[in-house]
Amino acid sequence: MTQVTSVALRRVLDSRGNATVEADVLTDSGGFGRAAAPSGASTGEHEAIELPPGAAIAAAREHALPRLVGEVYAGNQREVDAALHAADGTGNFSEIGANSAVAISMAAAKAGADALGAPLYQHLGGTFRGDSFPVPLGNVVGGGEHAKEATHIQEFLAAPVGAPSVSEAVFANAAVHARISELLDDRGVPAGKGDEGAWAPPISDGEAFEVVGEAVDDVESELGFEIGFGLDMAAAELYDADEGVYVYGDQTRSTAEQVDYVADMVDEYDLVYVEDPLDENDYEGFSALTARVGGGASAPNASGGGPRADRTLICGDDLFVTNVERLQDGIDTEAGNAILIKPNQIGTLSDAFDAIELATENRYETVISHRSGETEDTTIAHLAVATDAGFIKTGTVGGERTAKLNELIRIADDAV
Numbered sequence: 001m002t003q004v005t006s007v008a009l010r011r012v013l014d015s016r017g018n019a020t021v022e023a024d025v026l027t028d029s030g031g032f033g034r035a036a037a038p039s040g041a042s043t044g045e046h047e048a049i050e051l052p053p054g055a056a057i058a059a060a061r062e063h064a065l066p067r068l069v070g071e072v073y074a075g076n077q078r079e080v081d082a083a084l085h086a087a088d089g090t091g092n093f094s095e096i097g098a099n100s101a102v103a104i105s106m107a108a109a110k111a112g113a114d115a116l117g118a119p120l121y122q123h124l125g126g127t128f129r130g131d132s133f134p135v136p137l138g139n140v141v142g143g144g145e146h147a148k149e150a151t152h153i154q155e156f157l158a159a160p161v162g163a164p165s166v167s168e169a170v171f172a173n174a175a176v177h178a179r180i181s182e183l184l185d186d187r188g189v190p191a192g193k194g195d196e197g198a199w200a201p202p203i204s205d206g207e208a209f210e211v212v213g214e215a216v217d218d219v220e221s222e223l224g225f226e227i228g229f230g231l232d233m234a235a236a237e238l239y240d241a242d243e244g245v246y247v248y249g250d251q252t253r254s255t256a257e258q259v260d261y262v263a264d265m266v267d268e269y270d271l272v273y274v275e276d277p278l279d280e281n282d283y284e285g286f287s288a289l290t291a292r293v294g295g296g297a298s299a300p301n302a303s304g305g306g307p308r309a310d311r312t313l314i315c316g317d318d319l320f321v322t323n324v325e326r327l328q329d330g331i332d333t334e335a336g337n338a339i340l341i342k343p344n345q346i347g348t349l350s351d352a353f354d355a356i357e358l359a360t361e362n363r364y365e366t367v368i369s370h371r372s373g374e375t376e377d378t379t380i381a382h383l384a385v386a387t388d389a390g391f392i393k394t395g396t397v398g399g400e401r402t403a404k405l406n407e408l409i410r411i412a413d414d415a416v
């Protein structure tokens, strides 16, 4: 019923106008799945390897398709993903490309769900899933690698942790995004948008804190539920390893000063979430900050109910790269209390699930995430619901972002 009978691969456009890999998987009973690989700009140095799409497709056709077609069952995700690993043989997908691997892995999951007649989140998570939803983290102002001449900090995020429903949370983030446009207008600041649809104004990080803080407060008062404030600092992009300092234009901060700066911002703006506050190899710095503002390693998992008031989530993206070995190092050193999950960082859904399971067992919050280069693919919305993730980070506006947000609304409405 779910035996894979064909896999087709092609180049399609992503949201930046770059080529990416799309996969179609078909099963013997007619089950069909289509998925496309996203692509990062501020990628972690320990991520699985993305190849140029043409090369990834050629290599996957040569090495992976013979191990998939007529050989594996799309309903058995572990088997599909094991075949991808065997075809690649390198441990980091440098032979067939993590972009080919993740597109095939996600397309197979969708084909399996289709053949079985279940929504994807239910196929991945089981019949008891679908009644709790992640809090959407909405990127509302940004810069770094996602927009030139804007803020040094990559993402200023709205986190509607008190929203009564996922739909109200999604609309709250859109309202914060709209309010920021008005506030920037009042200040006479012109703003285009960055890669993820966040405003990319030519203002300092300090001004961005003020504007986002005000917008979050305004929308919170208007809607009557709590909206938190978060950041993705993408600090590996700010870090000068030779000098051992974080560079913010003409200002620099040592690691100790960076920890102080983040802790001060947590206090001043009541931050509920800070991603990658330190360099991607600095477990020690993550531990120091987590001990200071993260509520301790034994804090209960915030899943479903938003973060605990006394616990800021310190999330590893480039630090952990969805990799169980790097996450285990973090658990051992109490570095962070949350992990960002990007399936393309590790190459398959099975590997992403392993990271989610290890995180959950160790009381790390899970945040399922898009990339800055995206497509209309909605797999991460289903993955977040299937795994009962506390959060999903998938932007606020723009078709490739709203594709995921609208899918969450449909899942909540039993309309998938």
Ligand SMILES: C=C(OP(=O)(O)O)C(=O)O
Binding pocket: 039, 040, 041, 042, 043, 044, 145, 232, 234, 317, 369, 370, 371, 372, 373
């Ligand atoms: C989504 C992000 O950006 P990118 O995809 O460029 O890594 C991120 O850093 O969390």
Ligand SMILES: [Mg+2]
Binding pocket: 232, 234, 275, 276, 317, 318, 340
């Ligand atoms: Mg990040």
